Amino acid sequence: MFKNTIRQGLLTQFVSLTIDVLAGIGLALMRGALEELPGMLIMVPAFLQMRGAIGGTLASRLSSALHVGIIEPRLKLSKELLQNIIGTLILSLVLSVLIGCLAHFMCLLFGFTSAGFLTLLLLSLIAGALSSLVITLVTVIMTIKVYQRGLDPDVIMGPIITTLGDVVSIPCLFLAALVLMAMGL
């Protein structure tokens, strides 16, 4: 067996799980919303997957751009950085719409009660918009800061962003659910 792989693998898992349990606690605390808005639980795994994938690919692109020198390691909004941010935000919106539609479609397909097409779509859109603003900002700042410190963002950012994505996404879903429930949808 590889001793180093075990040590590094366990370190990654322990840090990641210790933070991610907060996402789990968040999900347990929002069971009222899960009950009130049937179909919401369907979007949870997809939503977390999307957040991790979008944040992870952004970090990975920025990391390459920093290594190659296309983006300067300073917190300045250059054209290259702007294109990355715009692309990430549009991608989040497109996929949020898809996730909302999929949740309702799965309810229809498997005969579950759905909170309604519009409700699930809005839920996904609001949560997607909120979480993508937070995650994009955090990813850009952290990746540049990590690089400034002389560390390699390629190695560090992946697990950090997927874990942070979970912890940010759950409260955003909760917040979006509260907004929709307050509107009486």
Added chain:
Amino acid sequence: MTVYKAKDIVKQGTVSITASVVIDSFAGTVLNAKLETLLTLPVLLILIPCLMDMTGNMGCMIGSKIATYLHLGLVRPKIERSPYLEKYAVTMIVVAALSSLYLTFLAMTASYFLGLKGVEPVKILIIVLVTGVSTSVIAIIVGVVAGFVTYRYGWDPDNTTIPIVTAVCDVIGALLLISVALAVGLI
């Protein structure tokens, strides 16, 4: 002209992430089928993101390791015995088992502080251990196959293996979580 174009980022991202999001909707559907049970046993809700995170991390490590082995030529994209892969697989299973123990401890601690009822430590341990270890075994198999297939097609396995492995693991993880919870009589 900029090197990065928002349009390309959207176009390329849509294909791979859309596929993983569609697969992951099935994971959500499996959980939704047992929504009422999950609402009465919130410890399982705590476990959902954590188990998916844990197997996702396994998928990332396995996916990028296989890509590296293929690029270095240490492993050939063929179904044959490979000492590197076998050693790596055993290592990953050990990591999965130890991480499962830790996750059980975390979930028990969180349940205690939230004052959740019906949490039976031994049953939770069995659920997390069986789900965590079997999903990791599946992550290894799917990772190897996805890595081989994409490599033989001339694509970079670094781009494809991770989203496929993590999404498939989420579905299997959700199925196992519910099935093992039923098998040990927790739900």
